[in-house]
Amino acid sequence: MLKEKAMEDPRSVNSPRRILRFSKNRRATVSFLDPDDGFGVPGDHGPKPSEVYGFVGSISTVVATAIFLVWAYVPEPWLHSVGLFYYPSRYWALAVPSYAMVTVVLAIGFYIGLNFMSTPPPTSFNTMFDEFSREPSSFVPSVEGDELPIEPISDIGINQINELMFNDLR
Known part of the structure; x- marks a missing residue:
């Protein structure tokens, strides 16, 4: 019963002849779902150029490695018996x-x-200061309420870093 229903449905693809007929028929469209957005993607579907280049590159690397290993390790009489006489030293x-x-x-x-x-060198002041260094501002804004404004961006002085890192914490 199920097999007969599949044969009757004109959109069912169960033989190579039907596949070829659908590919020649301009009205037949196949939509592939994109897993990211869940909607059918119209247009041409096929491999991207980067995928093709990666595939060809990987296959050619394997073939070149095999040829190199045969050339490097197979004894010369075996290569001569196959008919290879001209190869690099x-x-x-x-x-x-x-x-x-x-x-x-x-x-x-x-x-x-x-x-x-x-x-x-480590003794140079250029390791601590450069043209992008910013000194902390000494401007104290007037405070209204409990909120303080965000201080402008600046570098932390080496004396503050040394005090934080090397003074004994009590």
């Missing part, structure tokens, strides 16, 4: 990853060195 199987790792380590070292060079 096995020296590059070790040289390229080694050069890449040394380049990354040196880049990190240079980056840390540049940060040390651009940071002022």
